[in-house]
Amino acid sequence: MNIKEKFGQKIKSLREQKGISIEHLANISNVDRNYISDIEKGKRNVSITIIEKLSKGLEVKVQELFNYEE
């Protein structure tokens, strides 16, 4: 699995743990809904500013988004 896929899976699992929809995460993180959907599928080469927005929306430190138990 490449880093985009790992990152996408982590966003999805954290979002589902919080019990929120993609729409809700899109609203609270100010990131486009379809973009988040693509991210979760590992399709996007996400930038650091989007990474920060998602970490704020998910209320976790940015580091947590890269915790993959390698």
Place this chain on the structure above:
Amino acid sequence: MNIKEKFGQKIKSLREQKGISIEHLANISNVDRNYISDIEKGKRNVSITIIEKLSKGLEVKVQELFNYEE
């Protein structure tokens, strides 16, 4: 300081701790030398694939690049 600046400072400090030049890091991480220079100045909205290349070049986990003692 925004996330781009924090990230840039972290890359620079880790690189300097390892005692390697920007040129050397550019070679081992396969990232353009001028791009690394811009990253260290906080000018670049770095993507996740570049982040991974830099973590490999600096021989640290990606998480370490986002450890800013917030």
